[in-house]
Amino acid sequence: MAMTKSIRGGGGGGGGASTVLVLLLMLAASAPAARAEDPYVFFEWHVTYGTKTLVGVPQKVILINGEFPGPRINCSSNNNIVVNVFNQLDQPLLFTWHGMQQRKNSWQDGMPGTNCPVAPGTNYTFKWQAKDQIGSFFYFPSVGMQRAAGGYGLISVVSRLLIPVPFDPPADDLQVLIGDWYTKDHAVMARLLDEGRSFGRPAGVLINGRGGKEAADPPLFTFEAGKTYRLRICNVGIKSTLNFRIQGHDMKLVEMDGSHTVQDMYDSLDVHVGHCLSVLVDADQKPGDYYVVASTRFISDKSSVSAVIRYAGSNTPPAPNVPEPPAGWAWSLNQWRSFRWNLTASAARPNPQGSYHYGQINITRTIKLLVTRGHLEGKLKYGFNGVSHVDADTPLKLLEYFNVTDPVFKYNQMADVPPAVMGPLQVVPNVITAEFRTFIEVVFENPEKSMDSVHIDGYAFFAVGMGPGKWSPELRKTYNLLDAVSRHSIQVYPRSWSAVMLTFDNAGMWNVRSNVWERYYTGEQFYISVTSPARSLRDEYNMPDTSLRCGRVVGLPMPPSYLPA
Structure with missing residues (x-):
């Protein structure tokens, strides 16, 4: 399934230097087999604005090479991915690779706390590796509210042969990118939040960049009777959980956030913001057209989108009885409890590497x-x-790497447990430290009336437990300590808690965020700063010479390099 795209030379600011870099990488990829270097996959992206009518209103969206959604990144496990990004917007730009662990390489994470943004009219080449990973992920722009304007796309990583x-x-x-959608300009949405206001509820739901009546024509996919299809479904929206279902068809869940799952059947699936999963669908029904539906959950103003799957040669329209979504979040919680990791599948394993018995590892720290x-x-x-959290004037990872003293940036201003009496809210760059290779329990507690979904960059974790109310240590008795799915995002229901476990064995500085x-x-x-005492290339890469510099590190000499183990 890996697809290689050749780089075109020139074009955009800094294109000559970027082309030289790409040629060097191509030469490295064609070096003698004795080096045993993993294959390279190259992309060139020109990021622009364009106008699309998505839910009945023409509006400005972010396009990549004129496409919305953006190009799909197809690759195999351990491939090196090189993406040359030309920023033709009027704002700084970064892309983050949501769910890709990027072992030892937070330099390419694409978050404001780790990377300087790509200035308008310039380009930058991201390079990262799908190391020991398989599954379904996505990318999106991480600066400001740009994510609300598009610029996202699927990342599919298949197993080596x-x-x-x-x-x-x-x-x-097949890719199925679903998400809520707003008609407000992303800059307006940011300004509303900056003014202390809300941007309200979504205007609709999109599926593969289509909404409203346009989503049903032409058909989303054409199936041939008797065959089986894989659908990679990601919720790329910004607020709403969506329920996904296919009229007259069951779905066999086979993968979730990069892990093979026990293969149970579902007639609908809740897909939370920032989550991805794969299902197999058998084209085993009478030839005709069938609705594919994604609808919002847990909000009062319901929205949905209906697309069509057409059996080859069909001229029979879909039946009018569009499948109804389930009601309530207890149903959704029970569905989550049915998900299990497939422990017998052969595949690249998320970290901790080869840990089939995570329930027997001693917890060294609990962060609530x-x-x-x-x-x-x-x-x-x-x-x-x-x-x-508020971003500093210089990415935190650069301040740390160059050992720049910053009066605002201090480690561990947030305690591991919430204070018994909550004082005034602190607004500071929020960075905690974690000891390298320790096994830690993290509990997220959401007292709000609305859904939350949280993500940890650079890691996969074991989603061991969740439930209503407040978390307490005795609730560990309810944890799944055998076959919880290893994943990168977890939902936290209203006035509920969710618990995960993970080993902090990926050195770097990594963003933990609400989706x-x-x-x-x-x-x-x-941000979590995980440093290796050995300062060894075995544990973390050096800052690339091509990395962008900004703020307080401009003009500073490069710190001493990490050394080989």
């Missing part, structure tokens, strides 16, 4: 993160444990 997959090859491997909401100068702020972008933008995020 020698590694068996626990299902037969499908007739086709209470979602905190408050107002500062009349403006709504979110955070964790009384601390609301609900209004919460993220107003401070519900922080």
